[in-house]
Amino acid sequence: MMKIKNSLKKFLGIHNSTLTVGKNNETTRNQWIISTLGKLPSGLRILDVGAGEKPYEDYCTHLDYISQDFGKYNPNDVNFGLQVDDWNYGKLDIISDIASIPVADNSFDAILCTEVLEHVINPKEAIKEFSRILKSGGYLIITTPFCSLTHFAPYHFYSGFSRFFYETVLKNNYYDIEVTSNGNYFEYLAQEINRLEYTGKKYSNVELTKNERKRMRTVNLLLERLSKQDSGSDELLCFGYFILARRK
Known part of the structure; x- marks a missing residue:
């Protein structure tokens, strides 16, 4: 599994803690993507x-x-906003706008698009382009946040997308659409609590006390218990959605 950079670990609050609530956003997403790719x-x-x-x-x-x-x-x-420590594209096969990819119609059997559409000004145009270049019966694999903080600025145009965005936009171009939620309401709240120490220091210049960190842990213990008994709170809030669709 991919390693999380130290700066991101600190921001997510996943150091020095045995609680896992709110910390599996990226891990769950990676597992789903890798599993889905392996089934192609x-x-x-x-x-x-x-x-x-x-x-x-x-x-x-x-x-x-x-x-x-x-x-x-x-x-x-x-x-x-949130930026990574460093970034290296390496060698890309195609450098182009996402809504105008210089390939012929029906060029691909599958398209992978992970955590990208929130960084695209016109996501519907991007999906239209996917429809053009994907063969009939081809696979479309998408992940995006439902709710996200500002990241990768200045290329952050949407905080996220609901399941209804996909069900509406994809229905005319794809079929057998599977929408899977990542996380739930309680997991999302815990994620933000895990970020509190970092953001409090950065934006308020406040170091949390030992007692304050204990209170945060107490809240997360409650959220972990509620999450384990969850029965549908993802309809209110979750980390994001995993989409698997096939071209008509």
Whole structure:
């Protein structure tokens, strides 16, 4: 599994704690993506749209993997919101706008697009382009947040998308749409509590006391118990959605 950078660990509050509530957003997403890729038939031609640093390339060895990105993000350009420590695209196969990818119609058997659409000004145009370049019967794999903090600025245009966005936008171009929730209301609240020590220091210049950290842990113990007994709170709030669809 991919390693989480130390700065992100600190922000997520996953150091020095045995509680796991609110800390599995990325892990669960990675597991779903890797599992879904592994189920694709060997030999399919797949386009990783908005591939970035290509974290899933190693899980596509049974596929004909091609990467695409606009290639413009630099964490040093803007000191705003959440940024990664460093970023390296490496060698991209295609550098282009996501809504205008220079390939022929019906070029790919599968498209992978993970945590990208919130960084696209016109996400519906991107999905329309996916419809153009994906073969009939082809697979579309998408993940995006339902609610997110500002990250990868200045390329952060939406905090997230609801399941109804996908059900509405994809219904005319795809069928057999599967929508899977990542996390739930209680997990999301715990995630934000885990971030409190970092954000309190950064934006309020306040160091939490030992007693305050204990109270945070007490709240998270409650949220963990509620999450284990959850029965549908993801309809209110969750980390995001996993989408698996097939082209008509």
